Amino acid sequence: MNPRQRRGVLLMILAAIGAVVVFLGLMSYVQSVRSEVGAMTYIYALKQDVPANSQIDETVLTQVEVPARWSTDTTKTFITDVEQLRGKVTVTNLAKGAWLQQGMVIDAPSLRGGQREIAIMIDAETGVAGKVQPGSVVDIYATFQPQGRTVTKPCVIRVLARQTVLEVGTPAAQREAGEAGGFTGASVPITFALTAKDSLRLAYVESFADKLRLALVGSGQDDGSAPAGEQVCSPTGS
Numbered sequence: 430m431n432p433r434q435r436r437g438v439l440l441m442i443l444a445a446i447g448a449v450v451v452f453l454g455l456m457s458y459v460q461s462v463r464s465e466v467g468a469m470t471y472i473y474a475l476k477q478d479v480p481a482n483s484q485i486d487e488t489v490l491t492q493v494e495v496p497a498r499w500s501t502d503t504t505k506t507f508i509t510d511v512e513q514l515r516g517k518v519t520v521t522n523l524a525k526g527a528w529l530q531q532g533m534v535i536d537a538p539s540l541r542g543g544q545r546e547i548a549i550m551i552d553a554e555t556g557v558a559g560k561v562q563p564g565s566v567v568d569i570y571a572t573f574q575p576q577g578r579t580v581t582k583p584c585v586i587r588v589l590a591r592q593t594v595l596e597v598g599t600p601a602a603q604r605e606a607g608e609a610g611g612f613t614g615a616s617v618p619i620t621f622a623l624t625a626k627d628s629l630r631l632a633y634v635e636s637f638a639d640k641l642r643l644a645l646v647g648s649g650q651d652d653g654s655a656p657a658g659e660q661v662c663s664p665t666g667s
Contacts, residue, residue, distance in 0.1 A: 470497040472507040472528055479523045484537065485514050493528065506531045539595065545628040546595065546620060549635045551643055553600055553615040561619065565594045566646040569631065571638035588634050589627055591646055596620040619643070 471492040479485060490511070508514065508529040517534035527533070540546055549569075551561075561567065569588045598618035623631060635641060 468497040469494050470509060471495075472509055473511070474528050475523055475525055477525050479519055481521045482518050484518055485529070485534070487511060490529075495528075508534075540622050543624060544622045545625055546622055547628045547631060548596075548598070548618045548620040549631060549641060550616040551619050551641055553617050560645060561594055561597055561617075561643060563594055563596055566591055567594060568592070568644040568646060570642040570644060571634040572640045572642070573637075574639050586634070588631060588641075589623070592621050592623065592627075594619060595622050 472495055473490045474493045475485075476489050476491050479489060495507070508531065513531065514529075514534060516537050518537045520533055520535055523529075523533060568590050569592060570585055571588050572583070572585050574583055596619075598620070600615050600617050621628075621631070
């Protein structure tokens with residue numbers, strides 16, 4: 430082997446050693462980055478724009494791999510399971526590529542088309558206190574006292590029949606405690622989902638009736654003997 434060949438072999442050996450050193454250095458760097466990043470997990474991102482108040486399904490989703498600690502960040506709780514999107518709608522318009530976070534979706538409205546959500550204040554003592562819960566079926570009664578020519582005698586009217594309670598709020602007396610040094614009453618906000626006509630009727634009687642009462646309806650089959658509008662008096666002009 431002449432000197433030129435020996436130099437060639439030596440250069441090849443040095444190049445191989447250099448490649449091994451570079452490879453080991455790169456592997457060390459990758460391991461260092463992985464140790465800093467930690468375990469990886471998958472979150473969901475959008476494949477297309479999604480308008481506000483829209484449901485999100487698998488057809489518009491793609492998975493993105495990110496560090497697991499990102500998905501548990503309390504300031505950015507990412508969606509990691511499609512089940513987290515069930516029954517949800519978007520809060521605002523979302524752009525393609527957006528990483529989905531829990532704050533971007535809310536529970537879908539429980540109202541059907543044409544319904545109005547309306548709340549009335551019910552006296553806890555006359556509103557089946559403690560027994561009315563979301564999902565309860567109730568009849569709504571209003572009592573009127575004589576008021577000159579408008580109402581000539583005391584009367585009671587069944588305003589609405591078999592209405593489902595949407596939500597039961599916090600008693601007003603609890604919210605006002607401490608501000609006036611005591612309780613001024615115990616009224617509970619009860620929310621219903623009604624048609625436009627029924628919501629108008631309920632708003633009217635709440636404004637002008639002396640008292641509203643709720644009557645829990647049993648779970649048995651309705652015999653049709655309690656229609657809305659039934660009354661035991663005839664207010665003038667009603």
